[in-house]
Amino acid sequence: MTLLQTRPPLPSDDRRWKLVNATMRRNGYAGHALIETLHSVQDAFGFLDETAMRFVAGSLDLSLSKVYGVATFYHLFMLKPKGRHACVVCTGTACYIKGAGRLVAAMEERFGIMPGETTADGRLSVLTARCVGACGLAPAVVLDGSLQGKLVPPDLMAKLEALD
DSSP: TTOOOOOOOOOOSSSSHHHHHHHHHHHOGGGHHHHHHHHHHHHHHOOOOOOHHHHHHHHTTTTTHHHHHHHSTTOOOOOSSSOOOEEEOOOSSSHHHHHHHHHHHHHHHHOOOOTTTOOOTEEEEEEESSSOSGGOOOOOOEEEEEEEEOOOOHHHHHHHOOOO
């Protein structure tokens, strides 16, 4: 930022914005701190919404499109609130060949959501990852942080139905 530019005010009085601002200040409000700042926002709020991305863009003197591009490029960033449970389906080559597409289709049919979405009741978020590093267990799913391998749709649906 040039000396004539001012940083935007915090979006609200919510104390979590001070944590986000501290991350940017620690990095001199430099553009190279974008990913760390987005992680800070997500850690504080659980996801990245438009308000957050606009605040980060203005604070780091970056375009909104740059911030949005980074936020959508990395699968770890969520643009909507996450569900209580997360199901990440590996879509790497081995998993795809062994049936990852059928797992995704089964969840879409049963829960009515596509990857990147959360059920209306906030119970389940479905995500995909390019590879979870478990090719020998294909098709692999990470369910609430626990690796599940060699799944077929009925087994995955049973595991998802058993969640609280």
